[in-house]
Amino acid sequence: MNPGISRRSLGVPASSIRGLIPFAERALKAGKKVHFLNIGQPDVPTPEGYFEAVRSFREPVLAYGGSHGNPKLVQSLQRVYREELGVALAPENILVTAGGSEALWFTVMVLCDPGDELIVPEPFYANYAAICAGAGVRIVPVTTRTEDGYHLPVSDPARAVESKITPRTRGILLSHPGNPTGTVFTRQEVELLGSIASRFGLFLVADEVYRDFTYDGRPFTSFASLEEAKEHVVVIDSVSKRYSACGARIGFIVSRNEAVMEQAMKFAQSRGCTPTLEQIGAAALYDTPSSFLEGVRREYQMRRDALCHALETIPGVTLRKPEGAFYLSARIPVQDAQAFAIWMMEEFDLNGETVLFAPLEGFYATPGLGRNEIRLCYALEKAKLERAAEIIRAGLRAYGNRKGGLA
Numbered sequence: 012m013n014p015g016i017s018r019r020s021l022g023v024p025a026s027s028i029r030g031l032i033p034f035a036e037r038a039l040k041a042g043k044k045v046h047f048l049n050i051g052q053p054d055v056p057t058p059e060g061y062f063e064a065v066r067s068f069r070e071p072v073l074a075y076g077g078s079h080g081n082p083k084l085v086q087s088l089q090r091v092y093r094e095e096l097g098v099a100l101a102p103e104n105i106l107v108t109a110g111g112s113e114a115l116w117f118t119v120m121v122l123c124d125p126g127d128e129l130i131v132p133e134p135f136y137a138n139y140a141a142i143c144a145g146a147g148v149r150i151v152p153v154t155t156r157t158e159d160g161y162h163l164p165v166s167d168p169a170r171a172v173e174s175k176i177t178p179r180t181r182g183i184l185l186s187h188p189g190n191p192t193g194t195v196f197t198r199q200e201v202e203l204l205g206s207i208a209s210r211f212g213l214f215l216v217a218d219e220v221y222r223d224f225t226y227d228g229r230p231f232t233s234f235a236s237l238e239e240a241k242e243h244v245v246v247i248d249s250v251s252k253r254y255s256a257c258g259a260r261i262g263f264i265v266s267r268n269e270a271v272m273e274q275a276m277k278f279a280q281s282r283g284c285t286p287t288l289e290q291i292g293a294a295a296l297y298d299t300p301s302s303f304l305e306g307v308r309r310e311y312q313m314r315r316d317a318l319c320h321a322l323e324t325i326p327g328v329t330l331r332k333p334e335g336a337f338y339l340s341a342r343i344p345v346q347d348a349q350a351f352a353i354w355m356m357e358e359f360d361l362n363g364e365t366v367l368f369a370p371l372e373g374f375y376a377t378p379g380l381g382r383n384e385i386r387l388c389y390a391l392e393k394a395k396l397e398r399a400a401e402i403i404r405a406g407l408r409a410y411g412n413r414k415g416g417l418a
């Protein structure tokens with residue numbers, strides 16, 4: 012008899028971002044060129060300082076580090092929060108983790124018991140669904156709409172959130188700037204959420220891994236800067252997007268709540284430490300001149316504009332220009348974006364080329380929402396994005412004209 016698998020594990024949804032990869036692999040095998048706009052993997056070169064620091068490592072033993080993290084890396088993060096956000100942190104307010112992903116896991120495990128709830132604006136980062144399911148936590152969504160640029164409902168943002176609070180609510184979890192939406196909350200929205208957290212005794216988990224990418228001069232208000240709610244706020248941070256260093260697997264939990272940090276430390280100890288060399292490389296990344304980030308921000312803004320411009324004129328496509336991060340969510344004229352994505356891999360090409368995108372359904376908790384929406388990542392060269400948009404345009408036209416007709 013086979014041993015059974017846990018219900019916890021079986022309840023974790025498969026990644027809707029990576030789930031279409033096998034279809035893409037078959038398309039590649041069939042000789043098609045696939046443009047991968049499904050995943051947030053920037054093509055910007057990682058700053059050279061990272062590799063130099065790793066190469067200059069001379070210790071004879073690659074030893075364990077402390078569970079808390081490399082002291083130089085922690086100091087670098089203290090400096091960044093002080094200089095860029097005006098927030099003073101003690102070393103104990105920072106825990107180095109294996110990417111923002113592990114920071115999210117630890118945070119959800121520390122804040123929530125099985126059966127507890129987190130309020131999350133949807134569409135949200137699809138991995139939140141997997142992490143919450145793994146921890147036995149229910150996501151209670153606040154639905155946002157394409158037409159509002161995926162901001163909190165403008166008519167009554169406070170009510171939209173407060174009406175979701177139950178005795179099981181532990182906190183509010185959000186990515187800011189938003190993945191998959193690109194939405195950057197205004198100072199008023201940030202303060203409103205801070206005051207709700209204070210009044211109702213909730214945590215505010217702010218995933219700010221895209222903090223450096225806001226466009227059109229739009230200011231960014233970090234949840235870390237909410238002095239009055241500082242005990243409520245847990246910030247998730249990472250080198251992955253800031254320094255185009257996704258493979259380093261270095262991230263952080265940042266919180267001025269002592270109890271949270273103390274408990275997170277137990278999880279950190281249970282996994283020993285994060286990789287010694289990667290932390291040395293990451294510490295060097297924070298010495299990168301700020302001109303690097305300015306250049307990347309300009310480049311992403313230009314890419315965003317190019318992709319929006321190319322998509323806007325496709326009949327039936329609805330989108331709002333994203334304010335930050337490097338994703339664009341759009342409504343497309345099909346009934347089932349997942350079926351369309353598979354069709355794009357299996358049945359369609361434009362001169363041998365096709366495009367992989369992420370269907371947005373897996374980014375919603377409310378059943379049925381997002382079926383006609385997709386997410387595209389624009390952290391790729393402008394010419395590639397323009398070509399991808401052309402392929403999507405041709406794909407949508409051919410899909411609508413298929414035998415049997417109905418899109």
Ligand SMILES: *Cc1c(COP(=O)(O)O)cnc(C)c1O
Pocket residue numbers: 051109110111112113136186190218220248249250251252257260261262
């Ligand atoms: C990429 C990403 C992360 C974390 O990525 P890591 O590589 O694990 O640091 C967390 N949240 C969001 C919204 C992301 O897009």
